[in-house]
Amino acid sequence: xxxxxxxxxxxxxxxxxxxxxxxxxxxxxxxxxxxxxxxxxxxxxxxxxxxxxxxxxxxxxxxxxxxxxxxxxxxxxxxxxxxxxxxxxxxxxxxxxxxxxxxxxxxxxxxxxxxxxxxxxxxxxxxxxxxxxxxxxxxxxxxxxxxxxxxxxxxxxxxxxxxxxxxxxxxxxxxxxxxxxxxxxxxxxxxxxxxxxxxxxxxxxxxxxxxxxxxxxxxxxxxxxxxxxxxxxxxxxxxxxxxxxxxxxxxxxxxxxxxxxxxxxxxxxxxxxxxxxxxxxxxxxxxxxxxxxxxxxxxxxxxxxxxxxxxxxxxxxxxxxxxxxxxxxxxxxxxxxxxxxxxxxxxxxxxxxxxxxxxxxxxxxxxxxxxxxxxxxxxxxxxxxxxxxxxxxxxxxxxxxxxxxxxxxxxxxxxxxxxxxxxxxxxxxxxxxxxxxxxxxxxxxxxxxxxxxxxxxxxxxxxxxxxxxxxxxxxxxxxxxxxx
Numbered sequence: 400x401x402x403x404x405x406x407x408x409x410x411x412x413x414x415x416x417x418x419x420x421x422x423x424x425x426x427x428x429x430x431x432x433x434x435x436x437x438x439x440x441x442x443x444x445x446x447x448x449x450x451x452x453x454x455x456x457x458x459x460x461x462x463x464x465x466x467x468x469x470x471x472x473x474x475x476x477x478x479x480x481x482x483x484x485x486x487x488x489x490x491x492x493x494x495x496x497x498x499x500x501x502x503x504x505x506x507x508x509x510x511x512x513x514x515x516x517x518x519x520x521x522x523x524x525x526x527x528x529x530x531x532x533x534x535x536x537x538x539x540x541x542x543x544x545x546x547x548x549x550x551x552x553x554x555x556x557x558x559x560x561x562x563x564x565x566x567x568x569x570x571x572x573x574x575x576x577x578x579x580x581x582x583x584x585x586x587x588x589x590x591x592x593x594x595x596x597x598x599x600x601x602x603x604x605x606x607x608x609x610x611x612x613x614x615x616x617x618x619x620x621x622x623x624x625x626x627x628x629x630x631x632x633x634x635x636x637x638x639x640x641x642x643x644x645x646x647x648x649x650x651x652x653x654x655x656x657x658x659x660x661x662x663x664x665x666x667x668x669x670x671x672x673x674x675x676x677x678x679x680x681x682x683x684x685x686x687x688x689x690x691x692x693x694x695x696x697x698x699x700x701x702x703x704x705x706x707x708x709x710x711x712x713x714x715x716x717x718x719x720x721x722x723x724x725x726x727x728x729x730x731x732x733x734x735x736x737x738x739x740x741x742x743x744x745x746x747x748x749x750x751x752x753x754x755x756x757x758x759x760x761x762x763x764x765x766x767x768x769x770x771x772x773x774x775x776x777x778x779x780x781x782x783x784x785x786x787x788x789x790x791x792x793x794x795x796x797x798x799x800x801x802x803x804x805x806x807x808x809x810x811x812x813x814x815x816x817x818x819x820x821x822x823x824x825x826x827x828x829x830x831x832x833x834x835x836x837x838x839x840x841x842x843x844x845x846x847x848x849x850x851x852x853x854x855x856x857x858x859x860x861x862x863x864x865x866x867x868x869x870x871x872x873x874x875x876x877x878x879x880x881x882x883x
Contacts, residue, residue, distance in 0.1 A: 515834050515870045520789070520878055522821045522828035527875075530748040530787035531882040537569040537713050543744055544716040545615075547729065548752035551794070551858060553720035554583040555590075557752075560868030562716035563636050568876070571713020572638040576744075578705045579620040579628055582722055589639055590708075591631040597623040603728040604721045613732050614648065614677070614704030615740040616719050621702060622695035629692040630708060641687040642708040647680040648743065652701035658694040661685075666694075671701055677739035707744075717744070726753030727771035730778065737782030746786045749779055752831075754793030754817060755857060758809045765816035769823070776824040788826035791871070792817045795832050795841040797856035804842040804856055811838075834870045 520527070533542045544565070546558045555574075566572060574590050580600045584592045601607035603617040611619040632640055652671035660666050661684040672678050682691070687710070695701070709715065721728070757768055776788060792814050797804035814832055821828035836843060844852040844863055851863030859867060 515866055516836060518830055518834035518870065518874060520827050520829045520874050523825045524827050524878055526825065527787045527827050527878060528882060529785055531879045533747040534569055534879060540712050542714045543746050544714065544748045545719060545746045546716055546750045547719045549724055549756055550720065550722045551755065552718060552752060553722055554587045555718045556864040557868050558716055558718035559589050559636060560865045561872055563638060564868060564872045565714040565716060566638045569714045571711065571715060573642040573708045573710040574639050575715040576705055576707050576717035577630055578616050578618055579703045583720065588635040589633060591633055594628040595626045597626045599623055603731045604724050611702065612650065612736055615737065615744065616705055617721055617729065617732060619702050619704065622700050624698035625696055627692060627694045629690065630706065631690040641689050642710050643683060643687050644709045645682045645691050646707040647693065648677060648704040649701040650677050651675055653697060655697050655700055660692050661688040662690050677736065679743050723756055725757045725768065726751060727768065727775060729775045734778050734782055737779065741783050746783050748787045748789065749783060750789045750791060752791040754813050755796060758793060758796055758807060758813050763812065765813055769816045769820055772820045773823050776826065790817060790821045790826055790828050792828065792830040792832050795835050797841040806838045829871060829874055831867060
């Protein structure tokens with residue numbers, strides 16, 4: 400029998416060669432809504448040029464950092480233009496006495512450390528007064544915030560840190576809103592969320608062939624008989640360790656009973672009210688609980704939308720991620736449904752953070768996006784007339800150009816459209832792009848030590864998400880202090 404053990408090696412080698420050659424073909428188009436682009440299979444092992452000058456690079460992670468204004472050598476280099484002044488926002492300067500057996504030298508050490516920069520909220524900042532007024536009374540009432548976004552906030556990223564910062568300053572605990580069926584349960588750390596596999600689900604980011612009324616999260620779920628869902632707190636965040644109240648949101652219920660239990664205790668029963676409007680079922684454990692489980696024994700028993708885990712007066716920040724969405728599909732949520740949710744979820748601030756899913760295409764005209772997002776925001780303003788609104792501009796996204804990663808030019812055009820959306824709807828606007836450091840800043844976030852974004856040059860990691868939340872809450876609290 401002929402030995403063909405070399406054939407797989409030949410096939411593998413040929414595949415690698417073809418993929419390498421294909422990486423030189425410029426690709427920039429969409430296929431069935433999926434953006435196709437170049438992929439360099441050797442990018443991770445290439446030496447990337449991340450600075451625009453040649454200076455000795457020395458590890459100073461454990462050395463004492465000192466700003467250039469306190470360092471003569473740093474000031475001299477800046478004055479002589481040996482360091483590009485435009486890089487100030489993305490560079491940390493460390494000056495210290497460096498000892499060696501032969502010499503002692505004052506040295507300047509430079510590394511990218513993209514900590515972002517202070518960026519003020521612009522647009523109609525006065526429109527935030529409703530939120531700020533509520534914050535002043537957060538010790539005696541619930542102040543609720545809705546955070547809508549794309550995959551950048553999935554898994555409670557960014558939102559969890561906004562929540563933690565605001566709760567630490569203004570009070571409150573527990574996670575707030577959680578869906579019935581979720582795509583992010585495998586990597587969401589703030590709550591352990593599990594559910595049975597016999598749910599019929601519709602959403603604005605997948606499909607809705609039956610035309611089911613979508614809830615505040617853009618989702619609707621129907622039990623198919625003996626379905627269940629469970630929520631358990633974690634100690635990932637100090638303010639989310641327990642809850643003393645659960646609210647279940649539903650509509651179109653049969654006059655029937657469901658089962659629930661706290662902390663694996665005995666099953667209890669609750670009655671669902673019939674009717675097409677949004678209803679809430681309020682349940683309270685005898686003492687603060689860590690786990691609640693719902694069971695829905697009857698097929699098509701109700702349309703289920705989600706729960707809210709709550710504790711004391713203070714701030715709640717609800718996470719509403721819409722994977723792969725530009726935000727315009729929020730129009731699919733009926734305004735009357737939004738109004739009904741508004742009776743139970745009296746939002747004082749609604750944040751929109753979208754844009755990345757339409758950036759990077761061959762589009763040069765974002766007027767359609769401008770038009771559709773204006774409709775979205777106006778719908779929410781109608782449904783939540785007492786809420787303040789904040790639009791977050793799209794963050795930086797890098798693309799490969801030669802041996803460097805630079806800002807995708809479509810990002811700059813999209814930012815102009817988003818500023819105009821905020822202007823047309825007369826709401827507040829915050830530029831995450833500028834807070835990151837402006838043009839070409841994503842590369843610095845990716846290459847930071849530790850990294851703050853993934854090597855797709857699009858998404859923040861956990862550390863980057865925390866920094867984004869800090870920059871945003873700093874800007875909000877700055878305006879709140881002015882309001883007081």
